[in-house]
Amino acid sequence: MQPPAESRDENAMIAKVLAGGTDTFHELIRPYERSVYMMALSLLHNEAEAEDAAQESFIKAYRNLGRFRAESRFSTWLIAIVLNEARGRLRRKQPGLTDSIDDTSEGSVTPAQLTDWREIPSESLERKEVRSLIRQALNSLPLPYREVFVLRELEERNVQETAEALGITSASVKMRLHRARMMLQKQLAPDLISQAPKRRRRFPWF
Amino acid sequence: MVLNCRHVWDYISGYLDDTLAADVRASVEEHLAHCEICSAVLDSTRNILILTADDRVFELPLGYSERLHARLSQAMLEIPPPTREGEST
Numbered sequence: 001m002q003p004p005a006e007s008r009d010e011n012a013m014i015a016k017v018l019a020g021g022t023d024t025f026h027e028l029i030r031p032y033e034r035s036v037y038m039m040a041l042s043l044l045h046n047e048a049e050a051e052d053a054a055q056e057s058f059i060k061a062y063r064n065l066g067r068f069r070a071e072s073r074f075s076t077w078l079i080a081i082v083l084n085e086a087r088g089r090l091r092r093k094q095p096g097l098t099d100s101i102d103d104t105s106e107g108s109v110t111p112a113q114l115t116d117w118r119e120i121p122s123e124s125l126e127r128k129e130v131r132s133l134i135r136q137a138l139n140s141l142p143l144p145y146r147e148v149f150v151l152r153e154l155e156e157r158n159v160q161e162t163a164e165a166l167g168i169t170s171a172s173v174k175m176r177l178h179r180a181r182m183m184l185q186k187q188l189a190p191d192l193i194s195q196a197p198k199r200r201r202r203f204p205w206f
Numbered sequence: 207m208v209l210n211c212r213h214v215w216d217y218i219s220g221y222l223d224d225t226l227a228a229d230v231r232a233s234v235e236e237h238l239a240h241c242e243i244c245s246a247v248l249d250s251t252r253n254i255l256i257l258t259a260d261d262r263v264f265e266l267p268l269g270y271s272e273r274l275h276a277r278l279s280q281a282m283l284e285i286p287p288p289t290r291e292g293e294s295t
Binding site for chain 2: 017018020022025026029033034037038041042047051054055058059062063064065066067108109110111112113114115116117120122124125126130131134135137138153154156174177178181182184185188189192
């Protein structure tokens with residue numbers, strides 16, 4: 001997520017909207033357009049629905065702006081709104097989907113064990129197959145892990161903000177993030193290696 | 207403290223985030239120095255995190271921002287302007 005510029009005084013912008021300068025709301029949300037869409041997409045897996053959920057979330061934020069309290073960050077508040085919106089849509093589609101996972105037991109994830117890992121250059125992302133492999137792997141994470149992973153890794157929120165947005169403890173954030181990373185490593189490392197260009201052996205005689 | 211591979215895997219996130227206690231970190235490093243598998247697990251995890259966080263993995267739909275602001279403008283015409291809760295409207 002693009003961090004808002006230092007000069008942005010969001011509390012002043014919010015006060016302006018609440019005082020009747022409603023157009024300022026467009027300016028207020030601009031840095032979070034991508035974030036909110038990404039959160040919706042990572043839960044809903046459907047671009048059209050994610051876009052609709054993102055729009056609804058911003059409208060809800062506008063409608064409820066008077067309830068925003070400056071002790072939390074505006075961005076965290078927005079994320080909580082889009083999470084609610086997306087979770088509500090998921091529940092309507094898949095009743096019975098719950099968040100009950102065990103954050104306390106050991107239950108470590110065994111990573112893929114490789115010895116020939118070579119760096120997958122980020123240019124590999126120019127290839128559709130590689131982007132698609134990564135999206136599939138992210139989408140296959142169980143929801144509670146996916147939410148934490150997206151907030152921490154894609155949105156670069158810190159542990160505390162993530163805990164606050166999701167309403168869970170910092171310890172759970174750390175545990176879920178670790179497991180999510182290991183699950184992704186397990187799923188993606190073998191696939192990405194097979195997608196990597198064959199390495200030229202420069203000094204085979206050594 | 208001597209760690210086996212399974213212990214090291216449990217510490218990978220802490221290692222990447224640099225949140226391990228100094229003695230644990232030292233033990234992890236000692237293990238990594240001679241364990242090819244754990245080094246590869248660490249490197250692959252780090253690389254995968256870099257790739258997944260790349261903006262190119264998920265792209266915004268074309269015209270998303272324009273449609274969002276158009277819908278917002280429409281909604282703002284229909285919704286009463288928000289006011290600080292607790293104040294009289």
